[in-house]
Amino acid sequence: MAMWLAKSRIITNFLKTKICTPNNSYKTLAGDCSRKPRGLWDNSSAAVLDFRRPESARAGGQVEAVAYSDDDDNDANQAMEFPGGRVTFTHQMKFISESPEKRVPCYRVLDDDGYPIPGSSFEQVDKETAVKMYRSMVTLQIMDTIFYEAQRQGRISFYLTSMGEEAINIATAAALTSDDVVLPQYREPGILLWRGFTLEQFTAQLFGTKDAASGRGVAYSLKMDNKEACAVAFMGDGCTSEGDFHAGMNFAAVLEAPVIFICRNNGWAISTPISEQFRSDGVVVKGQAYGIRSIRVDGNDTLAVYSAIRTAREMAIREQKPILVEALTYRVGHHSTSDDSTKYRSSNEIEHWRTARNPTTRFRKWVQTNGWWRDEDETELRESIRKQVLNAIQVADKTEKPSLEELFTEVYDRVPANLREQEKSLRETVKRHQQDFPTDVPV
Amino acid sequence: MWGIIRQRAACKGNHASNLEQGIRAIALRTFSSSAKQMTVRDALNSALDEEMSADPKVFIMGEEVGEYQGAYKISKGLLDKYGPDRVVDTPITEAGFAGIGVGAAYYGLRPVIEFMTFNFSMQAIDHIINSAAKSNYMSAGQISVPIVFRGPNGAAAGVGAQHSQCYAAWYGAIPGLKVLAPYSSEDARGLLKAAIRDPDPVVFLENELLYGESFPISDEVLDSSFSLPIGKAKIEREGKDVTITAFSKMVGYALQAADILAKEGINAEVINLRTIRPLDRSTINSSVRKTNRLVTVEEGFPQHGVGAEICATVVEDSFEYLDAPVERIAGADVPMPYAANLERMAVPQVEDIVRAAKRACYRSH
DSSP: OHHHHHHHHHHHHHHHHHOOOTTSOOOOTTSGGGOOOTTTTHHHHTTTOTTSOSGGGOOGGGOOOOOOOSOOGGGTTOEEEETTEEEEOOSSOOOOOSSOSSOOOOBOOBOTTSOBOTTOOOOOOOHHHHHHHHHHHHHHHHHHHHHHHHHHTTSSSOOOOOTTOHHHHHHHHHHSOTTSEEEOOSSOHHHHHHTTOOHHHHHHOOOOOOOHHHHHHHHHHHHHHTOSOOEEEEEETGGGGSHHHHHHHHHHHHHTOOEEEEEEEOSEETTEEHHHHOSSSTTHHHHHHTTOEEEEEETTOHHHHHHHHHHHHHHHHHHTOOEEEEEEOOOOSOSSTTOOGGGTSOHHHHHHHHHTTOHHHHHHHHHHHTTSOOHHHHHHHHHHHHHHHHHHHHHHHHSOOOOGGGGTTTSSSSOOHHHHHHHHHHHHHHHHTGGGSOTTSOO | OHHHHHHHHHHOOOHHHHHHHHHHHHHHHHOTTSSEEEEHHHHHHHHHHHHHHHOTTEEEEETTSSTTSOTTSTTTTHHHHHOTTTEEEOOSOHHHHHHHHHHHHHHTOEEEEEOSSGGGGGGGHHIIIIIIITHHHHTTTSSOOOOEEEEEOSOOSSOOGGGOOOOHHHHHTOTTOEEEOOOSHHHHHHHHHHHHHOSSOEEEEEOGGGTTOEEEEOHHHHSTTOOOOTTOOEEEEOOSSEEEEEOTHHHHHHHHHHHHHHHTTOOEEEEEOOEEETTOHHHHHHHHHHHSOEEEEOSSOSTTOHHHHHHHHHHHHHGGGOSSOOEEEOOOSSOOOSSHHHHHHHSOOHHHHHHHHHHHTTOOO
């Protein structure tokens, strides 16, 4: 018994030095927090704790308790076996506070003026990548402005801008490889831009798919395929309130799926501010609740986002586990063209983030300081993109709309008999009553 | 006396051929020592096994499907045979594992997602409809979703209101989904194989009370390449006087009703729908054009039910052929009672079908 107690104490003390408590300051990114001693509890608990499924389902490495106070020494030698693992006793009744003493700090690399913060660690970005990233951010900005206007003019039916979130869009895309499967929500057109979607293609169609849960499904398939790739699912702060978020996170952790959950915490879900969305310290703290490694990053710092995603990707693939990234940012534009956000927030606040905290300007400063960009390049780029977008719109205006046949195709893999009948019937009706139908549907 | 003459006149029944049919039906069911027998449970299990063996992309996911061998033992033996990567036990989160399934299907796998009953599919219905059914269309054919959602549907016995609903009508309304409802073991094998091989999302509605029922099964059906066409109904019993449509458990009831009706000179044609979506309107209409009378049977709620759709389609396409109003037999318009005596009153019984057929033949009392 004494030997057992002594051994337990040694184990617990060893672990304590490895544990990241909310009250300790975090060390470097790849420091102690990421290296959880795997299977430390396994040998001692194996015989007793067979409540769980065998093999891959065993949660051996995640059994360490997170210490929330420092005076447990008296009880450190007392431990109890429960389904799920061993926990140490305490005779002090303590409730875990609903909010930590300090909020989880936010990883950033560039200061507000675009200068690297001394001592910061980040992935180096070469000139070619940096310039491509910057050009993409500007393209996204201009594209957003013009398409928003086009909707206002009634030329397109709907649009969502990504203003203020250009860094998240582009830096993430740049940090991933083309093998990684991205499941965007609706504020990530920059990912498509980066991956070769042309302005002409954007113009030709409006889209946006939301599916936090599908990220796990794809990731699980990648896992089964043993591919050197991960899945990436995007969501906003509001989305984390959906039941699906809980299911997605929990499953990803249990099934050990290589997926990166990226939450764009931009402060607003249409008119619902963060304070009315959840009462936790943002989204990053929810990661640990599911057994998922997480990080909070400055979403308006292009280099920080790039570094964080690169590392997250490497972890997800190497360790075959999910990672949660909370990118703090601000939604400068309205939620969509169906929203007027000046109705529920101050124009001063919007203006502040649009100018002083603009991610594109901030990154531009860094790129220019490196001698990779000049003012002339800026003018030339902006003019050229603007022309391209306006041209694309002109072309799209004149292009035909989908034909009647396309109303019925792709519902299923092959058009079933009943739909072929319906199409035939519709054609006859249109022919007989042409005046009742619009002229922009080619038959 | 008048009654008998009216009966003969109204229903054009032929006693001799009814007798023949009756004998054939009895022979098929009782003298089955020559034909092999298989339970629906084994039919489903063997179909899953064979399809998993043939295609490594097929995998099963759901609650209790692995270690427990399946809540209803449908996936018995499959974990041992294929391992935990292909028979995946999940936490109790339908929205979660249905979503995973759809994501896996997007990527190219062929998941078979089991709901312990379709009542729980309501937790995942957004994924079934918005993530699965509509994806091929919304992506202009670029994202196909070869997924199967299967599990017991409809009433069992004494499981109460929240565990007894039939979802045929709800899922049957959705473009992009295919909805199947097997009755016999042959149906179960053939349709499940077809569902797994199909590139589109399929909702596969089984019935808990049918799992243990045995049906004769031919060698052709036992072959691993066997499959049944989706969208084709089966005429289980040919007749001339009235058409009775049914699916799942009600097919058995309809056949029993047909036997009773035969004794009274009414020759009923029983159609086993097999597929709810796409509905085999052509078989239904051809039958009604032959018999001129229609009785639809289902266990689910009457309003906006499968029978309502069948009635509409027959009225649209074969109005002049109807000699009587369409009779709809459905479950009672109440949440399923728990009290056993009331539960019996809330689902169609054989006698209800018999009376409806007689009404359609102008023979109600």
